[in-house]
Amino acid sequence: MTNTLALLTCLLVTAAVLYYVFALPGELYLGPKKTRLAYLRERKDVVYENLRDLNFEFKAGKFSDSDYQEMKAALENEAAAILAEIARLEETAIAGPASSERKGTRA
Amino acid sequence: MAIIGSYALLLALALSAYSFLAGLYALTDNGRTARWLGESARRAGIAVFATVLLAAVVMVLAAFNDDFSIAYIFHHSNRDLPGPYKFATLWSGQEGSLLFWSLLLAAYGFVLRLRHKTDVRLFAYASVIIAAVQVFFLLLVTFPAHPFAVMQGALPADGNGLNPLLQYAEMVIHPPMLYLGYVGFTVPFAFALAALIMRYPGEKWIHITRHWTMVTWGLLTCGIALGAHWAYSVLGWGGYWGWDPVENASLLPWLTGTAFLHSVMMQEKRGMLKIWNMWLIFGTFLLSILGTFLTRSGVVSSVHAFAQSSIGDWFVVFLALISAVCLYFFWRNKSHLQSEHKLESMVSRESSFLFNNLLFLVACFAVLWGTLFPILSEWVQGHKITVGPPFFNRVMVPICLLLLFLTAVGPLLSWGKTSLDSLKRNFLWPTVASLVLGAVLVITPPSWGSPFGMRPWLDVSYFYSLMAVLLSALVAFTIISEFVRGGRVIRGKTGQSLLYSMAVLAHRNTRRYGGYIVHFGVIVMVIGFAGYAFNQDKEMEMGFGDQMTLGPYTLVCQSYTQEDKPNYGSEWAIINVMKGGRQIDTLFPERRFYKSSEQLATRPVIHSTLQGDLYLVYEGINQDTGRPIIKAHLNPLVPWIWMGIWIIIAGTIFALIPNTTPLRATAPARSKAEVVPAGVAD
Numbered sequence: 001m002t003n004t005l006a007l008l009t010c011l012l013v014t015a016a017v018l019y020y021v022f023a024l025p026g027e028l029y030l031g032p033k034k035t036r037l038a039y040l041r042e043r044k045d046v047v048y049e050n051l052r053d054l055n056f057e058f059k060a061g062k063f064s065d066s067d068y069q070e071m072k073a074a075l076e077n078e079a080a081a082i083l084a085e086i087a088r089l090e091e092t093a094i095a096g097p098a099s100s101e102r103k104g105t106r107a
Numbered sequence: 108m109a110i111i112g113s114y115a116l117l118l119a120l121a122l123s124a125y126s127f128l129a130g131l132y133a134l135t136d137n138g139r140t141a142r143w144l145g146e147s148a149r150r151a152g153i154a155v156f157a158t159v160l161l162a163a164v165v166m167v168l169a170a171f172n173d174d175f176s177i178a179y180i181f182h183h184s185n186r187d188l189p190g191p192y193k194f195a196t197l198w199s200g201q202e203g204s205l206l207f208w209s210l211l212l213a214a215y216g217f218v219l220r221l222r223h224k225t226d227v228r229l230f231a232y233a234s235v236i237i238a239a240v241q242v243f244f245l246l247l248v249t250f251p252a253h254p255f256a257v258m259q260g261a262l263p264a265d266g267n268g269l270n271p272l273l274q275y276a277e278m279v280i281h282p283p284m285l286y287l288g289y290v291g292f293t294v295p296f297a298f299a300l301a302a303l304i305m306r307y308p309g310e311k312w313i314h315i316t317r318h319w320t321m322v323t324w325g326l327l328t329c330g331i332a333l334g335a336h337w338a339y340s341v342l343g344w345g346g347y348w349g350w351d352p353v354e355n356a357s358l359l360p361w362l363t364g365t366a367f368l369h370s371v372m373m374q375e376k377r378g379m380l381k382i383w384n385m386w387l388i389f390g391t392f393l394l395s396i397l398g399t400f401l402t403r404s405g406v407v408s409s410v411h412a413f414a415q416s417s418i419g420d421w422f423v424v425f426l427a428l429i430s431a432v433c434l435y436f437f438w439r440n441k442s443h444l445q446s447e448h449k450l451e452s453m454v455s456r457e458s459s460f461l462f463n464n465l466l467f468l469v470a471c472f473a474v475l476w477g478t479l480f481p482i483l484s485e486w487v488q489g490h491k492i493t494v495g496p497p498f499f500n501r502v503m504v505p506i507c508l509l510l511l512f513l514t515a516v517g518p519l520l521s522w523g524k525t526s527l528d529s530l531k532r533n534f535l536w537p538t539v540a541s542l543v544l545g546a547v548l549v550i551t552p553p554s555w556g557s558p559f560g561m562r563p564w565l566d567v568s569y570f571y572s573l574m575a576v577l578l579s580a581l582v583a584f585t586i587i588s589e590f591v592r593g594g595r596v597i598r599g600k601t602g603q604s605l606l607y608s609m610a611v612l613a614h615r616n617t618r619r620y621g622g623y624i625v626h627f628g629v630i631v632m633v634i635g636f637a638g639y640a641f642n643q644d645k646e647m648e649m650g651f652g653d654q655m656t657l658g659p660y661t662l663v664c665q666s667y668t669q670e671d672k673p674n675y676g677s678e679w680a681i682i683n684v685m686k687g688g689r690q691i692d693t694l695f696p697e698r699r700f701y702k703s704s705e706q707l708a709t710r711p712v713i714h715s716t717l718q719g720d721l722y723l724v725y726e727g728i729n730q731d732t733g734r735p736i737i738k739a740h741l742n743p744l745v746p747w748i749w750m751g752i753w754i755i756i757a758g759t760i761f762a763l764i765p766n767t768t769p770l771r772a773t774a775p776a777r778s779k780a781e782v783v784p785a786g787v788a789d
Contacts, residue, residue: 003110006110006111007110010114013158013161014118017118017122020153020154021154022147031226031227031228034229036308038308039309046310046375046376050522053616054522056593056596057521059596060593060595061592062519062521062529062532063521063532064526064532067524067525067526071521071522
């Protein structure tokens with residue numbers, strides 16, 4: 001391979017790379033921002049999965065009834081706390097913009 | 108060729124540096140320019156893959172074209188080298204393997220950046236961290252370890268050739284596997300550090316990196332196993348693991364990575380051990396870099412190590428920088444890593460994971476200490492004190508036995524705490540069954556072959572072997588119990604057969620049951636290791652018709668001869684293997700002399716059965732008599748190790764398959780939630 005051909009290849013590669021890196025589309029995808037609410041929904045799914053596993057393992061005969069009831073109660077309390085916070089945050093999210101609108105109108 | 112390769116690497120370095128700097132700026136600002144810079148940084152990261160790939164392709168083409176104007180090709184290839192080994196030239200030397208490292212990292216970065224829509228901001232942080240690591244490796248291949256350096260003076264007619272020890276089929280895939288494992292840990296590291304820096308809410312980063320981590324761990328396991336199999340099949344000393352510093356270097360990140368795979372479940376399920384997991388993955392990445400440093404700097408002597416070079420200093424600086432960055436962000440954001448639950452009981456799944464992690468870390472520390480001790484002793488006392496296999500075996504065997512015990516116990520414990528009643532339900536029959544098996548192994552006569560006829564009171568190694576088999580049986584019985592119990596529940600609902608129900612069960616939670624398959628592979632391997640205590644060997648000069656007896660085998664030398672091939676010349680013997688007066692195999696142990704590198708290499712041969720291996724080595728010719736010297740090893744249960752590896756790979760692949768049943772909410776949690784007043788969680 002001659003040096004000229006090699007240099008030409010290098011130039012072509014550089015041009016292609018620069019075009020790809022800097023010729024961007026008009027619209028950029030930014031995606032949603034992770035909020036506390038999104039985190040709580042993930043956590044809720046995990047606790048539900050834990051509950052499902054616990055039920056299954058109890059049916060499989062791995063735990064005594066008292067162990068099962070105790071673990072189930074703990075997980076249900078955790079789920080309840082998460083659901084309550086989700087409900088509160090959703091309420092705030094709905095009420096928030098409306099109340100600020102009212103304030104805005106008043107101003 | 109060299110011009111294109113060198114230019115591609117320079118361009119890749121410039122793109123990586125841009126990806127890092129522009130990406131970093133984009134993360135500190137929310138304006139339109141920052142968004143534009145962020146996207147171009149992501150694209151620059153993608154383009155890095157294309158340019159490093161171009162450099163690698165140039166290198167492979169140069170090897171196939173015997174382009175000895177490139178010094179690397181001259182040193183690691185020759186005209187008569189078979190095609191697959193010419194391809195393997197890419198990673199057979201210091202400079203090429205670092206280029207290969209860069210290529211794999213760029214490939215991982217490429218995939219990650221294409222999937223950025225999963226979580227744009229988290230991926231942007233991870234992308235910047237990967238770009239920083241990429242800059243380091245591209246700096247190495249651009250300056251101190253440049254693979255496209257050209258030969259000075261007249262062009263040589265032929266190259267020095269590939270190291271004869273590397274001219275073996277497995278060597279074409281062992282380094283890529285190992286590197287894929289080493290490099291792959293950069294991805295979970297980048298996500299963990301990204302989550303810490305941006306105080307990412309929740310554990311979704313673990314969910315995102317779960318597959319990366321499992322694939323990486325699986326590849327590293329494959330790489331280590333292939334290395335062990337290569338050592339067994341090529342080096343000719345009859346063993347598969349010699350606690351060599353470079354072997355140890357690959358084991359270190361594997362140990363912490365395995366610990367991470369277990370403890371990360373506690374974070375996902377219970378929101379616990381967040382600090383621990385963060386440092387485990389930091390440690391795993393740092394150990395991967397340390398392993399690369401040990402292999403390449405020349406600080407340790409090993410059959411696997413590359414030549415002594417100056418790049419060790421670069422690695423020390425990089426290790427120090429990465430550690431400082433991790434420490435700084437941990438100190439700044441440690442409040443973000445508070446646990447959501449506390450350890451309630453010492454008899455729980457959480458505690459079993461915790462003990463498992465502690466044991467993995469103790470094992471890691473022991474291996475690290477034994478590996479670095481010669482270097483430390485030289486610094487302190489002025490002379491090297493070598494730490495050999497006896498130290499490692501003495502420390503690691505009890506740790507492995509304890510880990511086996513936890514492997515049996517862990518899955519049967521419940522989250523939170525486990526009562527005595529539940530313990531009895533779960534452990535009674537597996538324990539009784541293992542004890543019965545142990546009694547059978549002790550009372551049977553040794554003539555039945557391994558693992559029967561064990562006499563643990565005769566030697567501590569026999570005791571360890573018995574314990575290994577007993578605990579392996581306990582693990583096997585607990586795994587069977589998990590499958591059968593779960594299968595019965597499904598059978599009760601569907602009315603299908605138990606076997607079908609167990610398959611449905613496994614597909615409903617592939618990660619868990621894939622994990623059990625991996626555990627099963629581990630115990631099959633451990634049974635293979637247990638055979639080590641019963642190894643035998645014998646060496647003898649064998650002329651025509653001479654016989655040697657070892658264990659149940661009689662070896663008869665039928666002939667011995669020499670042969671000349673383009674790449675090497677060889678001496679070999681024809682040995683008939685007899686058992687019970689009947690010929691069962693013919694083996695051809697061989698020794699080669701590689702012409703271009705002027706090096707000798709043995710080619711051991713193995714007669715393998717489920718009970719063990721008969722392993723023959725051609726040691727050389729007695730110059731006085733002209734007859735070959737043959738060394739025979741009888742290695743009980745070794746094939747179980749390779750079977751175990753296949754099972755581990757199968758289990759890892761199974762764990763990567765998505766679950767068949769989607770998550771669904773359970774009614775009790777919903778109904779209870781309705782009666783809880785808002786604000787209770789504040």
